[in-house]
Amino acid sequence: MRPFKYARATSEAEAVQLVSATPTAKFLAGGTNLLDLMKEDVERPTQIVDLTRLSHLAQIRPTLNGISIGALATNAQVANHPLVRQNYPLLSRAILAGASAQIRNMATVGGNLMQRTRCPYFYDTAMPCNKREPGSGCAAFHGLNRMHAIFGYSDKCIATYPGDMANALYALDATVKIRGANGQERTIPIRDFHRLPGDTPEQDNNLQHGELIVAVELAKNDFAKHSYYLKVRDRASYAFALVAVAAALALEGDRIKQARVVLGGVAHKPWRSTEAEDALVGKEATEANFRAAAEAAMKEAKPLAHNAYKVELGKRAIVLALQRAMDETI
Amino acid sequence: MARYIGKEMSRVEGIAKVTGRAKYAAEFRVPNLAYGFIVSSSIAKGTIKSIDTREAERAPGVIRVFTHLNAPKFRNDPQDRSFRALQSDRIYFNMQPVALVVAETYEQARYASRLVKVDYNAEKHQTDTEALLASARDPSHGRGTRVRGNPEVALREAPVKVEAEYRIPIEHHNPMEPHAAIAFWEGDRLTIFDKTQGVYEVRRHLASSFGIPEEDVTVISPFVGGAFGSALRPNYYPTLTAMAARELKRPVKIVYTRTQMFAGHGYRPYTIQRVALGADRSGKLTAIIHEAVHNTSSFEEFDDNTTGFARQVYACPNLRASLKIVSTDLHTPTWMRAPGAVSGMFALESAMDELAYALKIDPLQLRLINYAETDPESGKPWSSKALRECYLLGAKKFGWEKRKFEPRSMRDGEWLIGWGMATGVWGAFQAPAAARITLRADGTAHVVSATSDIGPGTYTAMTIIAAEFLGLKPEQIKFELGDTRFPRAPLEGGSMTTASVGSAVHGAAMAIVARLLDLANRNEDSPLKGAAASDVELLDGRLQLKSDPSRYVDAFDLMKRHNLNEITETFEARPSREREDYAMLAHGAQFVEVKVHSELGIVRVTRIVEVTACGRIVNPKTAHSQEIGGVVWGIGMALQEATEVDHRYGRIVNPNLQHYHVPVNADVLEVETIFVEEDDKIVNPLGVKGMGELGMVGIPAAIANAVFHATGKRIRELPITPDKLL
């Protein structure tokens, strides 16, 4: 871990100003990803701006049209907040699918959105990685890529976004509220928050340096009754997803009025499958229709040498997640 | 009737562990301590062209940066070719140490380690065992190939045969405690706190490396945070720590990072096996061919005895069992829990299951048909063998008779149910070991031996044994270990500690009894006059005649009368000659239920019955924990564990616990243990056999067999991850 200056921000404005002033400065919230990467010498900030005292940013409160979740609310707080559990159970379950109880007590909503890939080549400074060191090459492309992307990758990077929470936020059409360097706030629809790697895999998302996530907002929706987050992993808990599915349905009579299918572990960002959603809308919630949606979702998948299984697994996981979304006892 | 042996007892060191007061190697407080941080190579093979330490040396707090250019050379020991760090510019494996940064604080050392710049002349490396099969060779010493009968002909003529290849990836022990040492010198005398399974082995290694007498080295290791084989062989960090401490004339501590744990010690080798079985139509085995190839390093030979147990498990007149090795540009492998046995039995017991299906015979029945009544290898009788009892008790408990033979024939909603079983086998080893007992006139005893307790419960077992044979209560015994100032004990490995050190404690207690009897019989009026040592016992302070306890002497009065506050006896126990007339093994049968998700391929091990016949059980409470541990390791090996090497770089890509999966709490459900005690007077005076490894040996095969039963898919390449079952 390289030496850095530590500052404890006392206001949003101060935090933003401190980070904006130094190109190599970083915000610190839960620290669960940043400190790990600093120990590995992957992240090398010279200035750390500690946000954890900005307690107003940890509030979760109802809004006229839904809910506002402060960026510093911990994963555990969000997952267990009564409003979230009742109105957005998909978000609760997605969060609870991630990491461990300890990490969920530390990790924040804002930090979780900023989580970087778990690609092993990214973590090892002895290996090439365009995300870590632009221009050095992608060791994973022809390497061991069982955990890597099947959608939206480029020859520069095949890493996946590793989080669970964001997959639910994509399904729930969240809005990310940001405070910029000039003190102004702006919002980014969640679907525009993360980026595909393209030629600039070093950029995980569309935040500018110094911009601070202050909240995530969710509008009211009709998904609370029929949603499920399914995570398939190599062990029963505390592991990253092989494939994850955030599934949500809103029914009108026995027809599907609205559908959300977002896949985790398959792309550089949460992968919303509008193909699957389109295949579901207007149909009945039957296994056959779920299968058709799953086929549609995977149609454009382009597996790599070691992850072809994700295509079939993804299909099956989509069907199962949709089935569980329909099962109100779960 | 034993008072303590065989009764459950909580761990005597339990309070120390649950209060956080048990001190592990890195936790001793030593003044003026400096922190070492190892810099690892980024190539697998070649030489160091140049190494620039200037920036690191200038970093705040840095005391010295050691490289092969300035580190003193260790003595060459032809008996000990284990890797030693910073001895030359040559790189033998990736993540090999190339420098050691020592600084005032841990943070400073870690940072400066990143500032060391190394240029290499890289050479073409090969880390892929599969690519080297053409160069497979017999180990230069050790087991090689063993043939009995005419296996090739028998196989050719067998009416029913199966043949398949099985693969096991590299696996790492990953004990929770990273390896660590703190070393300091007082003149030419070295003291080191080390994580080790054998303090004497570390002492020998250090003394030979520094060319100093063994008596000048003290190794202390009272608690070990798991090891599983990874702290058996001398690893490179104790010499490195001691070297830095000597050069800097101050105490130095080195702790491996979790990543360094993947190249800082050995691992279970990458192993390819071929098993061919031939049988007649009744299921009787006529041929067993078991061949294995695994990797070793370029500078050292390791052989895992992968096919050793295949020779003794089933009655079969024709057998070929061979082991070959190939040299890779990786670190040297080493023993890892149930070494060789669990790998070999994964293949053999999977093949037996395949044979059962080829024959349409119940897998358990096939084992019973081929039961070895005597050792098929030597023809010798077993010292004891209650394996048949294990099979039948386990089957009964598990409900095996309700098993439907056909794969995919049992189901629970979305989950396919599979039932599998396998045989477990391990040795009944004993090595020379010594213990010292000091019995005090106040009715307490101090018992010491330089063994280790890596978790099996050695502290508790030795306390029980001492209490039993000194006739004292366990709370009157204080047992200590892990210190070269105590009598010599073997490495804690191979499941032989209770047999070896327990026999020494027993022997020392017997020596105390003999000494007391001698004292008593100096008195003309002794009620024990004429009795031999074997005729008497100590019980609650009385030295009494076994046949007539009313004839006794108060042992502590006796000591006081002779002005003895304490008496001390040291005893070295050695394996008896009688052992040579017998074949000795510990056995077990393992029954497993898995549920495999019909869509997702997720495997859950929902129920396991472990039945174990390993002589006498000293402490069933800790023994049960050992069995559970074996199961958890078996689950890890069968379903999760694999060290992945990117052969283009010759570098491990998952050297951490986020990508190298070991089982978590949610992976482990019901584990039930049945102990079938064997009355074995041959193996050792206590009648105990090894059990720490035994509980694991059959589990991976039993799980793979259960997965086959659930799904109809035979997975021959571990681990069985969901993608393989889609």
Add this chain to the structure above:
Amino acid sequence: MNDKNEHPSVNDGDLESLSADEEKLLDELGLFGAARRQFLGQTLASGLGIFALQLLAKEKALAAMTSPDAVLAQNAASGDAIQVTMRINGSTQILTVDPRTVLLDALRERLGLTGTKKGCDQGQCGACTVIVDGRRVLSCLTLLASCEGKEVTTIEGLANGAGLHPMQAAFIKHDAFQCGYCTPGQICSAVALLREAEAGEASYVTRNLRTITKDLELSDEEIRERMSGNLCRCGAYPGIVAAIREVQSGRQTAQAWHFATQEEIAAVMNDKLLREGRSDETV
């Protein structure tokens, strides 16, 4: 859980029979009066000898070879050293540290609180779990600087001067550890879990998240999932679950091992169905 059975009283005679060493040791553990009596009761109840305590004293003897006070004479941190004030196990600590210091290293290297373990140093094993402001967190990924003003409880502070915490006693009773290295983290995690269950917090395996119930009685499945952030390589998980279950709900676990009796063995050895097995046709 029957408290009387768990903590049998110890009469004064037992206390008087302690050796000077043992007295000293209990003093060092901060156990006096009733706390000492309760502690000894637990010790006897769990089948532990007082001598076992002497393992705790071992370090003292070893440390006597060198001068312990020099330990705290810290080396100069880098120029940007910062000061942090916090409460650890009930007492205020003021530390001046290198900003790079994480809570785990501060506990172990600066304060000598080595009960908190370093297993991976990267948030992947849970061995370093401590309780900060009532919640379990990973001290390896917690910058010490961010702990300003916080209340930290480590394994050393759990017992709080009153003998063993019930969770510690239950871990001994159920043999919920082998090597002991993950144990402090497991116990801290388990203690914090009790409060999470009380508050009705959910886990991934909780059914129907929309219904919120306080004072949850956790099923084994729930305990396993909630404890999956604490790896135990020895595999003591079933004991850990049993210990937590007992403390959480008082539910006891059936003993999962037994010695085969002669009758049991005779019965199976004479069981024709078992001995002769069955082929496909008989199914």
